[in-house]
Amino acid sequence: MASIKDVAIAAGVSTSTVSRIINENPAISAETREKVLKVMKDLDYVPNSMARALSNQRAFTVTLAINAEDVKSFNNPFFYEVMHGIEKVVYQKDLCLIIANMQTVIKKESILTWLINGKRTQGIILPSSLATEKNIKELNKHHFPFVVFGEPDSPDPLNWVDVNNRQGGQQAVDHLVKQGYRRIAFISGSRKELFNKNRFLGYRDGLERNGLTFREDFAAEGGNTKADGLAMMGTLLSLDDRPDAVICTDSIMSLGVLKAIQKAGLSVPHDIGIVSFDNYPVADLADPPLTTVDVDVYELGVQTANMLFKLIDNPLSRQQQTLIATEIQAKESTMRAK
Amino acid sequence: MASIKDVAIAAGVSTSTVSRIINENPAISAETREKVLKVMKDLDYVPNSMARALSNQRAFTVTLAINAEDVKSFNNPFFYEVMHGIEKVVYQKDLCLIIANMQTVIKKESILTWLINGKRTQGIILPSSLATEKNIKELNKHHFPFVVFGEPDSPDPLNWVDVNNRQGGQQAVDHLVKQGYRRIAFISGSRKELFNKNRFLGYRDGLERNGLTFREDFAAEGGNTKADGLAMMGTLLSLDDRPDAVICTDSIMSLGVLKAIQKAGLSVPHDIGIVSFDNYPVADLADPPLTTVDVDVYELGVQTANMLFKLIDNPLSRQQQTLIATEIQAKESTMRAK
DNA sequence: TTGAAAGCGCTAACAA
DNA sequence: TTGTTAGCGCTTTCAA
Numbered sequence: 001m002a003s004i005k006d007v008a009i010a011a012g013v014s015t016s017t018v019s020r021i022i023n024e025n026p027a028i029s030a031e032t033r034e035k036v037l038k039v040m041k042d043l044d045y046v047p048n049s050m051a052r053a054l055s056n057q058r059a060f061t062v063t064l065a066i067n068a069e070d071v072k073s074f075n076n077p078f079f080y081e082v083m084h085g086i087e088k089v090v091y092q093k094d095l096c097l098i099i100a101n102m103q104t105v106i107k108k109e110s111i112l113t114w115l116i117n118g119k120r121t122q123g124i125i126l127p128s129s130l131a132t133e134k135n136i137k138e139l140n141k142h143h144f145p146f147v148v149f150g151e152p153d154s155p156d157p158l159n160w161v162d163v164n165n166r167q168g169g170q171q172a173v174d175h176l177v178k179q180g181y182r183r184i185a186f187i188s189g190s191r192k193e194l195f196n197k198n199r200f201l202g203y204r205d206g207l208e209r210n211g212l213t214f215r216e217d218f219a220a221e222g223g224n225t226k227a228d229g230l231a232m233m234g235t236l237l238s239l240d241d242r243p244d245a246v247i248c249t250d251s252i253m254s255l256g257v258l259k260a261i262q263k264a265g266l267s268v269p270h271d272i273g274i275v276s277f278d279n280y281p282v283a284d285l286a287d288p289p290l291t292t293v294d295v296d297v298y299e300l301g302v303q304t305a306n307m308l309f310k311l312i313d314n315p316l317s318r319q320q321q322t323l324i325a326t327e328i329q330a331k332e333s334t335m336r337a338k
Numbered sequence: 339m340a341s342i343k344d345v346a347i348a349a350g351v352s353t354s355t356v357s358r359i360i361n362e363n364p365a366i367s368a369e370t371r372e373k374v375l376k377v378m379k380d381l382d383y384v385p386n387s388m389a390r391a392l393s394n395q396r397a398f399t400v401t402l403a404i405n406a407e408d409v410k411s412f413n414n415p416f417f418y419e420v421m422h423g424i425e426k427v428v429y430q431k432d433l434c435l436i437i438a439n440m441q442t443v444i445k446k447e448s449i450l451t452w453l454i455n456g457k458r459t460q461g462i463i464l465p466s467s468l469a470t471e472k473n474i475k476e477l478n479k480h481h482f483p484f485v486v487f488g489e490p491d492s493p494d495p496l497n498w499v500d501v502n503n504r505q506g507g508q509q510a511v512d513h514l515v516k517q518g519y520r521r522i523a524f525i526s527g528s529r530k531e532l533f534n535k536n537r538f539l540g541y542r543d544g545l546e547r548n549g550l551t552f553r554e555d556f557a558a559e560g561g562n563t564k565a566d567g568l569a570m571m572g573t574l575l576s577l578d579d580r581p582d583a584v585i586c587t588d589s590i591m592s593l594g595v596l597k598a599i600q601k602a603g604l605s606v607p608h609d610i611g612i613v614s615f616d617n618y619p620v621a622d623l624a625d626p627p628l629t630t631v632d633v634d635v636y637e638l639g640v641q642t643a644n645m646l647f648k649l650i651d652n653p654l655s656r657q658q659q660t661l662i663a664t665e666i667q668a669k670e671s672t673m674r675a676k
Numbered sequence: 677t678t679g680a681a682a683g684c685g686c687t688a689a690c691a692a
Numbered sequence: 693t694t695g696t697t698a699g700c701g702c703t704t705t706c707a708a
Binding site: 001044045046047048049050051053054057059061066068078079083084087088091094096097098099100104106107109111113114115117118119120122226255259281282284285287324 | 339382384385386387388389391392399402404406417418421423425426429432434435436437438439442444445447449451452453455456457458512564590593597619620622623626673
């Protein structure tokens with residue numbers, strides 16, 4: 001395995017010259033560069049990342065924090081799409097991406113301490129579920145660069161990127177109105193969760209914008225299973241003046257919603273329209289396929305990683321937030337013959 | 339940020355003594371150890387991983403290779419469960435887990451070369467889809483430790499861990515027979531895929547073991563979408579002597595199978611029983627919920643990582659293969675009133 | 677435009 | 693049981 005010294009000797013130059021070429025230092029004559037590059041290729045030389053890291057005092061890695069126990073985040077297909085986006089950007093910059101489970105404890109220390117103090121990584125990306133006061137405090141204590149994906153529910157201003165859930169809620173209403181629905185209900189998980197709250201706010205924005213009146217009893221909240229969706233929709237259907245459309249913030253719950261409607265002998269989309277959030281994994285598989293508010297989660301990852309690198313390059317830059325646009329994917333569940 | 343030198347000075351010992359304590363070298367008196375450990379704690383000392391890596395000539399990381407473009411593997415919930423298992427073991431050993439997309443090219447080199455020659459990682463875990471001749475060749479060229487998860491379709495003997503798909507196929511038949519089904523069909527993706535082939539072989543084993551005769555026309559092959567399942571089951575239903583049960587190797591296809599049966603006015607599980615492979619993401623959400631051949635994918639990750647560490651510790655050890663048992667999760671789709 | 681040499685923080689062979 | 697010292701392979705300052 002060739003080292004920088006071998007290259008230097010073989011090329012008849014000093015190691016500093018080789019180093020400058022590795023680092024694309026412009027103060028090198030074209031001919032020297034050519035000569036050395038050729039030797040590097042001949043010797044199959046690749047700089048030793050450990051030595052580089054030590055000398056540079058940076059590990060050339062960034063870390064994606066996960067909470068492996070948390071089914072809602074880790075065991076979620078979106079998560080991996082985000083990871084894919086992050087990974088793309090990280091390797092473009094010639095760094096490695098480390099995955100670290102925040103549950104892990106190493107030698108009685110939090111993995112955060114271990115990574116930061118051990119100089120294993122230059123920056124950290126956290127899902128909002130991990131943007132806890134404790135973690136934030138620890139990161140700030142070390143003035144360590146980090147970015148959150150998903151809007152964090154934190155009193156401190158943070159750097160984060162999220163999809164525009166509020167816009168998504170509004171688009172859902174707009175779409176339904178355009179399809180001729182007027183009595184639009186809303187089913188979500190707990191609105192204490194920020195993304196549910198934002199989707200809800202967007203729903204209300206949408207109603208207002210379309211001259212429709214918001215009704216408390218049309219906005220159901222809580223739950224995340226198919227059974228929950230079934231029950232919640234059941235309640236809505238039992239109203240005297242039942243809704244003619246429903247927006248559901250969870251694709252799994254949506255299946256329950258759909259079932260409740262069909263069980264009641266009503267037809268989707270004719271009697272009732274459904275818009276679900278989050279296309280994957282099941283909206284397409286439902287019968288009929290569900291119209292969704294879809295989201296570019298890959299882009300979420302890309303932008304998160306970019307924000308982190310900006311922060312690493314310029315630690316004093318201002319706090320930043322980015323929202324990524326959502327988009328309606330119209331399918332059968334709202335294709336009402338007008 | 340305290341270094342080993344700071345600790346040494348503060349404790350009135352040499353750096354080698356501190357180093358020995360870090361590395362739990364037994365040749366240190368108890369009192370010295372106590373003294374130094376206390377100083378380490380006081381100074382908040384954590385060994386610099388980059389320096390350690392350089393000095394030890396190992397990066398203290400292992401890599402999980404992914405193919406981010408390959409929806410079938412990367413964008414698959416199982417994958418992340420496997421990752422979780424791997425991650426657990428890796429951090430127990432105080433190493434980091436790197437994620438590397440094999441699609442990535444860095445400075446015109448394959449990421450494999452970049453990782454290996456750059457000494458960024460000590461070992462690699464590959465999904466079987468990435469155990470290509472090219473990758474294997476490159477890894478072997480460097481005598482680099484690697485383990486595959488999922489049985490690879492490779493002429494070379496490799497170290498791998500997989501779930502016991504063949505056993506799963508057999509269990510599916512056993513279960514159906516126990517529920518009183520006799521005319522058992524089999525629907526899978528292409529049997530050129532090893533896992534489908536193994537499930538198929540298990541199916542045949544199961545038939546034989548239960549004294550049933552294998553019929554070509556009961557074994558459909560190819561496809562992976564809901565629509566494929568619908569079509570393939572349609573064909574089976576049109577047979578004069580249609581099956582009274584079906585094993586489907588893909589949970590998404592299973593939804594199509596279910597739909598075909600219901601469309602034909604037949605009932606599940608009364609007229610026809612269904613066993614699907616792979617519980618997540620949809621088998622539970624189907625109506626009725628599907629009996630599945632379920633698999634401990636977390637364990638798959640754990641065992642894969644363990645195998646890798648064995649290999650790293652002992653590079654000359656024999657090739658090894660491990661199969662993890664499968665298990666029937668009985669649900670409504672096979673609960674036939676006998 | 678290039679080279680000599682010190683240093684990044686740790687480990688380990690050797691000596692005591 | 694502990695200390696001295698020479699690296700590990702790279703970067704970078706300073707001098708030429």
